[in-house]
Amino acid sequence: MATIGDVAREAGVSRSTVSSVLTGRKYVSPETRAKVDAAVAKLQFSVNAGARALATSRTMALGVVVGFHEAEFSPALAAYLIALSDAAREQGYSVVLLTEPDGVEAVRRAISGRQVDGLILLNVVDDDPRLEPINQARYPAVLLGMPQDTRGVDAVDLDFAAGASMLVDHLADAGHREALFVEWPEELYASGSTYANRFASAARERAERRGLRLVPVAVPVGPEQVRASLRAVLQDPENPRALLIHNDAAVAMLPFALHDLGLEVPADRSVVSLHAAELARLYVLSFTSVESEPVAVCQAAVEMLAKRIASPESPAQKRLVVPHLEAKGSVATVA
Amino acid sequence: MATIGDVAREAGVSRSTVSSVLTGRKYVSPETRAKVDAAVAKLQFSVNAGARALATSRTMALGVVVGFHEAEFSPALAAYLIALSDAAREQGYSVVLLTEPDGVEAVRRAISGRQVDGLILLNVVDDDPRLEPINQARYPAVLLGMPQDTRGVDAVDLDFAAGASMLVDHLADAGHREALFVEWPEELYASGSTYANRFASAARERAERRGLRLVPVAVPVGPEQVRASLRAVLQDPENPRALLIHNDAAVAMLPFALHDLGLEVPADRSVVSLHAAELARLYVLSFTSVESEPVAVCQAAVEMLAKRIASPESPAQKRLVVPHLEAKGSVATVA
DNA sequence: TCGGTCCAGTGTACCGGTTCGCTAGAGGTC
DNA sequence: GACCTCTAGCGAACCGGTACACTGGACCGA
Known part of the structure; x- marks a missing residue:
């Protein structure tokens, strides 16, 4: 060498x-x-990253904290990791994976080990304990997810409220006056996951303004249960013929429930949905929808983090990435 | 600090x-x-990783090369990344993500940048071009996947042959004399993906020895087509009532095809399968099966890499991780 | 011709660790 | 008490870069 x-x-x-x-x-x-x-x-020379890091006290590496491993069960995780790594490389950074089961410990070690210049936290929830050491050390970090209180840390997330409004508008524009609102299970709203609440309140508000009556539907947990419950809801002739869905499990199972009942989209039912981009690929969904934007969100996160590293004292930022609606003809026009 | x-x-x-x-x-x-x-x-002191790396010329970091981004579409990828990172941490290593779209370039840069002590290559196929620079630089690396020619590089993979034998035995032990063998699409066998071939030939060999007649079934690409083709196969009264499946898409769609026809498992059909562990979680499968073992495979890979780094000159190793069969009662006993 | 500017490139200290030869002193032996 | 041995800890060199004060020479104006 x-x-x-x-x-x-x-x-x-x-x-x-x-x-x-x-x-x-x-x-x-x-x-x-x-x-x-x-x-x-x-000589095929290339600088020794460690030596440069020592001399400049910049490692040019970012740590990605995959908290609690709950994320392991999400098929979307890989898309985020790759998007983060790609975005980081574009800015000259590399990405180090921090998967310690104890997220707080992972953050502590990352900060004191000076192995990275900044942290990106995945799957941030309200009152996330990982914010504590970051906040205390005033360490450069960006949250993926938008807790109510970001505690002075930069944060990026999808604009779920904007997505909800788009979907409601799409239904209302097509002439619908009422729709089923298939939501997440109760627990999620209670457990400090803010995106569900942000979507729901924006949807309700916009629906009211547009004169769209929303009929909330609680969906259970577990694919078979979801499928059965969707069947029941779809069968009830009293129910609206349009569906607004924010629940990945329900979106994945809907084609099967529709198939069970011999229902066609958009002839028999209109469907719009917001879901993880990965889901559409895996289950080959074809509903007019707003999808999560891993690439855009990750790019925004890395950008913010790079800026934060450059100027640690500037005021904390929040950024919502506005998704776009992809029309796939799953909504019928109503007179 | x-x-x-x-x-x-x-x-x-x-x-x-x-x-x-x-x-x-x-x-x-x-x-x-x-x-x-x-x-x-x-003083809350913790050693500066870069300085130590400079002094010891060991970075204590491993690079994980996610090649070509084809992997982006695999829901299993995240499980491997996390398992790798966990295994690495246990050995005192951290993991750096290398996601350059051009895998060869990623490998080159990793080697010359001395940012990591060794590489783990994911999704290795036959004649993988990424082997070239590794082989040339005699750089410590481990392949996840077992190409026919590992070119002197260490490699780990699931023992697909053993898995196939287990499944065939399971059917034969239950008294079955014939089974449908649902394989991957033609292309995969041709395209230098060795695991499909290893499974298939072991299955055929074992089946012959056990007196189990295998009826090969070619399955098309795309979920809807898979589902339709499975329906056709299941409906044909000439076909065996047992199924041996090595095709993730077919496994995922099988419950729906069965449901379409009102068939029950194991009453009407016996099913055994080898598939990605992640798949079972996502689609809530309940077939007696051999699943991929991301954790075991990754642990083996990191172990091998650590040894290779310690003694670069020892002869190259190949290691197959024997999976285990999980009986879930999807096979009927035949007189 | 002399002093002042400007410019490209040099020398050296330093980043924060590790390593290894060296030494002071304790303890043992005769 | 002189000599040897052993041991715990010290000091300095070194890893491979960066940064900054400095220099020698070219150029310019008076």
Whole structure:
């Protein structure tokens, strides 16, 4: 492995000149730069990340904290990890995975080990205990997820409220006056997961404004139960013929429930939904929908984190990524 | 951030003594060690990973190469990433994600950047171009997946042949004399994915030995087509009533195809299958099956890599992780 | 011709650890 | 008491970069 000294010798210049060429922080004449570049290429030199980190006290690495492993069960996780890594690379950062089951401990160790320049926390919930050490150390970090109290830490999330409004508008624009609102199980709303609540209240508010009557539907847990409960709801002739869905399990099972009853979309039922992008791929869904935007969200997160690292004292930011509605013809126009 | 010098001053000893305590490489008297430990605790000291890496020329980090992003579409990927990170942490390593779309370039940069001590390659196929730079640099690496020619690189994979034998035995033990063998699409067998071939030939061989007649079934691509094709196969009264499945899409769709036809398992059909562990969770499958073992495979991979880093010259290893069969009562006993 | 500017490039200290040769002193032996 | 041995801890060099004060020479104006 060639070092910067080898390159300097090969190019006939000093180590500091080579360094200037490498970092680009100081002017070097084109001729000298060419000599250095040639030497670098000849020796296949590439800077030692650890040495540079030591000298600059910047590791150019970001830590991604995958909390509690609850995320392990989410098929969407991989998409986020890859999107984060891609976005980081674009900004010159690499990504280190922090999967300690105890998220707080993971954060503590990351901060004190100076192995990374900043942290990205996945699956953030309200009153997330991982915020404590970050807040205390005033450590650069970005949350993926938007707790009510971000405790002075930057945060990014999908704009669930905007998504809800889009979907309600889409139904209302098509002439619907009422719709079933298939929500998450009760527990989720109670357990400090804010996105469910943000979606629900925005949906209700917009629906009221647009004169769309929402009929809430509670759905149980477990695919078979979800399917049965959807069947029951779809069968009831009293129920509206439009469905607004914010519940991944219900979205995944809906095609089967519809199939069970011989119902067609959009002829018999209109469907709009907000769900994880990954879900659409796995279950090959074709409903007009708003999907989560892992790439955009992750890019925003990495961008914010890079800025935060550059200026640690600037005020905390919150950013909501507005999703887009993809029309797939699952909504019938009503007179 | 406290440095080793701060700790030394606080404890009233020299930096090298603190280092001896930290690394444990040299005897230090209990009293002195206690003083150092106290100082470390008081100052919340923790070693600077970069500085240590520079001094030891060991980064204690492993790179995980997620190739081509084809993996992005696999819901199983996250399970592997987390299992790798967990296993690495147990051995004192951290994990860096390398997601460059061009896998060869990712490998090259990882090797020359000395940012990691070794590489783990995911989704390895036959004639994987990423093997070239590794082989050339004689760089420590482990493949997840077992190409025919590992080119002198260590490799780990699930023992698909053993899994196939277990499943065939399970059917034969229950008295079945014939079974449908639902395979992957043609293309996969042709495209240098060795696991499909390893499973298939082991299944055929074992079936012959056990006197089980296998009726191969080609399944198309796409969930709806898979479902339809399964329905057709299940409906044909000529076909065997037992199914041996090695095709994730078919496994996922089978419950729906069975439901379509009003068939019950194991009363009407016996089913055994080998599939990704993640699949069973997502689709709530309940077939007697052999599942992929992400945790065991990843642990084996990290172990092998750690050994390889420690002794770069020892001969290359291949290791197959034997999966276990989980009986879930989906096989009927035949007279 | 002399002093002042500017510029490209150099020398050196430093980042925070590890390693290894060295030494002071305790203890043992004759 | 002189000599040897052993041991715990010390000091300095080193890992591979970066950064900054500095220098020698070219150029310019008076």
